Structure formats: C-alpha cells, structure tokens
Amino acid sequence: MADASTLTAAAPDGVAATPLVDIAGVTFRYGETDGTLALSGLDLKVRKGEFAAVVGPSGCGKSSLMKLVTGLMPVTSGTLAVAGAPVRGPLKIVGMAFQNPTLLPWRDVLSNTMLPLEIVRPHRGQLRRKRAEYEAQARALLATVGLRGFEKRNPWMLSGGMQQRASLCRALIHQPELLMLDEPFAALDAFTREELWGVLQNLWMERRFTCILVTHDLREAAYLADVVHVMSARPGRIVATHTIDLPRPRTVESTFDPHFIDIVHGIRAEIAQARSEVPDEPTDLKGAA
Amino acid sequence: MTRKQWRRLETAMPWIVIIGALVVWELAVDLFDVRQFILPAPSDIVVALIQYREPIMASALFTLVNTLAGFGIGVVVGLFIGIVIGSSRLAYAGLYPILVGINSVPKAAVVPILVLWMGIGQPPAIITAFLLCFFPIAVNVATGLATTEPEMEDVLRSLGASKLDILWKVGIPRSLPYFFASLKVAITLAFVGAVISETIASNDGIGYLMLQAASQFRTPLMFAGVTVIAAMGIATYLIFVLVEKRFTGWATRKQDAVALGTGGG
Numbered sequence: 001m002a003d004a005s006t007l008t009a010a011a012p013d014g015v016a017a018t019p020l021v022d023i024a025g026v027t028f029r030y031g032e033t034d035g036t037l038a039l040s041g042l043d044l045k046v047r048k049g050e051f052a053a054v055v056g057p058s059g060c061g062k063s064s065l066m067k068l069v070t071g072l073m074p075v076t077s078g079t080l081a082v083a084g085a086p087v088r089g090p091l092k093i094v095g096m097a098f099q100n101p102t103l104l105p106w107r108d109v110l111s112n113t114m115l116p117l118e119i120v121r122p123h124r125g126q127l128r129r130k131r132a133e134y135e136a137q138a139r140a141l142l143a144t145v146g147l148r149g150f151e152k153r154n155p156w157m158l159s160g161g162m163q164q165r166a167s168l169c170r171a172l173i174h175q176p177e178l179l180m181l182d183e184p185f186a187a188l189d190a191f192t193r194e195e196l197w198g199v200l201q202n203l204w205m206e207r208r209f210t211c212i213l214v215t216h217d218l219r220e221a222a223y224l225a226d227v228v229h230v231m232s233a234r235p236g237r238i239v240a241t242h243t244i245d246l247p248r249p250r251t252v253e254s255t256f257d258p259h260f261i262d263i264v265h266g267i268r269a270e271i272a273q274a275r276s277e278v279p280d281e282p283t284d285l286k287g288a289a
Numbered sequence: 290m291t292r293k294q295w296r297r298l299e300t301a302m303p304w305i306v307i308i309g310a311l312v313v314w315e316l317a318v319d320l321f322d323v324r325q326f327i328l329p330a331p332s333d334i335v336v337a338l339i340q341y342r343e344p345i346m347a348s349a350l351f352t353l354v355n356t357l358a359g360f361g362i363g364v365v366v367g368l369f370i371g372i373v374i375g376s377s378r379l380a381y382a383g384l385y386p387i388l389v390g391i392n393s394v395p396k397a398a399v400v401p402i403l404v405l406w407m408g409i410g411q412p413p414a415i416i417t418a419f420l421l422c423f424f425p426i427a428v429n430v431a432t433g434l435a436t437t438e439p440e441m442e443d444v445l446r447s448l449g450a451s452k453l454d455i456l457w458k459v460g461i462p463r464s465l466p467y468f469f470a471s472l473k474v475a476i477t478l479a480f481v482g483a484v485i486s487e488t489i490a491s492n493d494g495i496g497y498l499m500l501q502a503a504s505q506f507r508t509p510l511m512f513a514g515v516t517v518i519a520a521m522g523i524a525t526y527l528i529f530v531l532v533e534k535r536f537t538g539w540a541t542r543k544q545d546a547v548a549l550g551t552g553g554g
C-alpha cells in the first residue's frame with residue numbers, strides 16, 4: 001500500500017496556464033460529404049507541460065484526433081491551434097508514436113530511433129558533425145526503455161512490445177515539445193505495460209514535455225495523466241474531463257489506492273454511458289437522403 | 290540417406306539434369322544418325338566453340354557491350370520514370386498508358402526505324418536493348434513507391450519532412466527490393482534486344498554471327514553462339530541475384546533471420 005503522506009502533494013508544478021493545444025468546435029469527416037463523420041463539435045485544451053489522456057470507446061475517433069493535432073490531416077470545420085498558431089500542415093515540434101510501431105524494416109533499431117534527427121531542424125544540419133554525440137543520446141534513451149543490446153537488430157527480430165518501445169524512443173529522441181501517443185502500450189502484457197508506465201512517467205518528469213496519450217486502459221490514463229478527457233461514441237467529442245490530483249511519482253502501488261480506484265470507477269461509468277448514448281446525429285445519412 | 294547427403298543431392302540436382310540432358314542428346318544424335326546441319330551433337334558444338342573461339346569471343350564482347358550500354362540507359366531512364374509515375378498520380382495517369390503502348394510494340398518492328406535514324410551496328414542495338422529493358426524497371430519501381438504503407442509516410446510527415454525527404458527515406462528504400470527484382474528480368478531482356486537488332490541490322494555481334502552461320506548451314510557454330518549468349522545471360526542474371534540478396538535482405542526477413550542466426554554476419 002502507498003504511504004498516505006505521499007498522496008497529499010500539490011498539483012504538478014511547471015504547468016503554465018496558456019494552452020499549448022487549443023481545439024474548439026472541431027468536426028472531422030473522412031472523404032466527401034457522405035464519408036464517415038469521425039469527430040463532431042470537439043473541444044479540448046491542453047496546457048503546456050501537461051500530461052493529458054484521452055479515453056473513449058473503440059472507433060470513436062481518437063486516432064483521427066491525434067492526426068488532426070499533428071497536422072497530418074486538416075480539420076473539416078472548427079479551429080485547431082497549437083502553440084498559438086492554427087495548424088495548417090504537419091507540425092515540427094511534435095513527436096508521435098502511432099498505434100502500430102511503424103518502424104522502417106530496412107533500418108536497425110538505432111537508426112530507426114535516430115530518424116527524426118535526420119529530418120528535424122536544427123538536428124539534421126548537425127547530424128554529420130555530432131554523430132557520435134547523437135548516437136550516444138539514442139543509445140541512452142534505448143537503454144532507459146530496456147533495449148540495451150538490441151540497437152543493431154532489425155525491427156522484425158524484436159517482439160511487438162520491444163518494437164513499441166523503440167517507437168516511443170523515436171518519438172522522443174528530438175526532444176519534442178509535444179508528444180502524441182496513440183495507444184502505445186495496447187499490445188503489451190500487463191506487467192510490461194505497467195513497467196513502461198513508470199518509464200514514461202520518469203521521462204516526462206525529467207523533461208516536462210506536453211503529452212497527449214490516447215488509451216483504452218483507464219488505469220493507464222489515471223496513472224499517467226494530469227487530466228483525463230472522456231470521448232463519446234462516434235462521432236466523437238469530449239463529454240467529461242477529470243483532473244487526477246494524485247502526487248507524483250505514481251507507482252503501481254498507487255493504482256491500488258482507494259482514491260485512485262474511485263477515479264477509475266468514475267471514468268468507467270462515464271464511458272459506459274457514452275457507449276450507450278445515441279449520437280446527436282444519425283451516422284447513416286445515405287439512406288435518409 | 291542422411292539429411293546432409295540429401296541436401297548435397299539438392300544442390301547437385303541442376304548439374305545432374307543438365308549433364309544428363311547433354312548425354313541423352315549426344316546419344317540420340319549418334320543413335321538416330323541425325324545430320325549435323327539439322328541438329329549437331331553437344332560434342333560438335335564444343336568443337337565449334339574451340340575452332341571459332343576468336344570470332345565468337347569478339348562477337349560476344351560486342352553484344353555484351355551493347356547489352357550493358359542499353360541496360361545502363363534502361364536503368365537510369367526506368368528508375369527516373371518509375372520514381373516520377375510512382376510518386377505523382379497525375380504523372381501516372383498521363384504516362385502509364387503511353388508506356389504500355391511503347392512496351393507492346395514488337396521491338397523487331399522498331400529496329401528498321403532506328404536504322405533509318407542512326408545507321409546499322411552499335412547504335413540501334415543499344416537502343417533496342419534499352420527499349421526492351423526499361424519498362425519492367427519503371428513499372429516495378431513505380432509499384433514499390435505506390436504501395437508504400439501510408440503509416441510509414443505518416444511517421445515522416447509528422448516530423449515535418451518534405452516530399453523529397455519522404456521519397457529519399459521511405460519511398461526509395463521501400464521500392465529497392467522491387468527495383469532489384471526487376472534488374473534480373475531487365476538484363477535478360479536487354480540481351481534479347483541487342484541480339485534482335487544485331488540479327489536485323491549489324492555487321493558484328495552474336496546476332497550477326499548466327500545469321501552468317503545460318504546462311505552457310507554451319508549449324509554447330511549457330512549453337513555455339515546460342516550457348517555463349519545463354520552463358521552471358523545466366524552470368525549477369527546471377528550477378529543481379531547476388532546484388533539483390535546483398536541490398537535487400539530485410540525484404541526477405543524469414544530466410545535472412547535464419548541465415549543470421551546460423552551464419553552470424
């Protein structure tokens with residue numbers, strides 16, 4: 001059981017008041033007017049340095065939301081701003097780990113991890129000169145997620161969980177201001193997942209980047225996040241927001257704390273409600289028109 | 290029979306078949322008393338090879354040079370066209386039908402036009418080799434690029450990579466296995482092109498040698514020419530098989546994983 005005194009510390013420090021990510025009334029539709037309406041009237045604010053989690057039923061548009069924030073796809077309507085500027089194309093300050101590991105099979109783990117350094121300025125200009133230094137950084141990062149000794153392996157020689165760890169390192173290597181994680185631990189076993197929660201929390205506490213984590217796992221959201229946003233069924237929007245006021249560093253022990261369990265129960269009830277709710281707009285418009 | 294012997298038999302199999310076929314051929318020609326100008330025995334072909342080794346070598350070299358020159362141009366042009374039509378849907382829509390059209394014209398019909406433009410000999414042979422071999426390269430490279438998983442592109446796009454970065458870091462490495470696979474086909478086609486053109490319009494090369502030999506009913510010499518051209522085709526094919534293995538081991542993960550596990554390298 002966690003020590004009661006550790007649970008009384010104040011809200012995370014270093015969190016500024018200005019939102020780094022500011023989403024207001026965003027609607028997103030795949031394809032033309034008869035395409036899938038993935039998001040509808042979504043509002044979300046994430047402050048600088050904050051760890052936000054987004055939870056919601058499967059297919060509600062979480063991955064779509066991540067791609068909108070990183071600028072991989074344009075919003076259909078509404079406003080979406082990151083660091084004060086409207087998002088018009090892929091952003092340069094983000095690191096992203098996708099639902100699949102998406103490592104490049106022709107590169108070994110080390111050079112997969114170092115890929116962002118070949119793209120993102122100012123690193124790309126310095127890579128040739130400071131190769132040894134960057135390589136040491138990448139090796140150190142890989143070691144923190146337990147991939148020491150696997151640097152020269154090709155991705156397909158790694159287990160799925162190891163690939164996800166490498167993918168996490170790739171998202172972090174260029175020290176992005178905003179880290180976007182799309183269910184990075186979904187494919188892992190419970191123990192590895194809990195271990196990586198600790199790893200991610202440590203990295204975050206050390207570097208204090210802003211983070212948006214999409215997950216199915218409510219315990220994961222409550223363990224890692226400062227704020228948990230609950231999404232409705234498709235078309236997705238935020239239906240509730242919870243502040244998790246547990247002190248850090250959190251441990252697997254703290255997930256058995258009654259207060260923690262209460263929070264998770266609260267969120268679960270809302271998701272259950274979101275799943276059963278009829279969406280505002282009929283999703284099948286084809287027949288009606 | 291032990292596993293090891295079995296494995297050895299497997300590697301020896303092609304040679305056993307070839308030698309067996311040659312022996313049957315030799316015996317059949319002997320037995321049925323086939324006349325030499327209809328079908329020479331393998332031994333006659335060897336004799337011809339030795340007897341005419343100098344003109345054969347000179348012709349073979351000429352053909353090889355034409356083939357490699359045409360192949361070289363074919364690689365450059367095929368790669369370029371492949372990259373253009375593989376990375377732009379507009380270019381694909383505009384160029385693909387034309388390429389299919391060019392490819393479906395029998396190349397023997399084009400040679401007279403080439404001769405009209407550049408005379409006989411080396412130039413039409415090189416161009417015919419090129420015309421025959423660039424198409425598979427272009428199509429394969431384009432396929433490799435066009436089938437790149439969008440997720441892989443997203444990885445780079447999310448970092449703010451330019452189109453050129455994406456092409457360089459994802460598109461091209463991803464289509465390399467397709468490219469190398471097409472080289473094996475293309476080099477064989479380049480030989481075909483060079484020989485066709487030499488047969489129609491040249492005073493040199495294996496194609497011309499064959500035509501000469503045919504007009505004089507020197508059938509063993511013709512077969513010697515075929516043997517040499519086949520040997521060159523097989524040798525270049527094998528070179529590209531090795532090149533392919535060397536550069537795209539990642540694309541054949543399973544076999545390679547086993548090889549790495551046992552061989553270490």
Ligand SMILES: Nc1ncnc2c1ncn2[C@@H]1O[C@H](COP(=O)(O)OP(=O)(O)OP(=O)(O)O)[C@@H](O)[C@H]1O
Binds near residue numbers: 063234
């Ligand atoms: N490329 C696409 N084209 C058309 N529709 C799509 C596309 N990708 C997703 N969709 C649809 O958009 C909706 C939202 O998808 P999205 O991937 O964002 O869901 P998700 O919340 O991430 O789901 P999960 O939790 O299962 O990963 C789904 O109904 C899906 O069918």
Ligand SMILES: [Mg+2]
Binds near residue numbers: 182
């Ligand atoms: Mg998803």
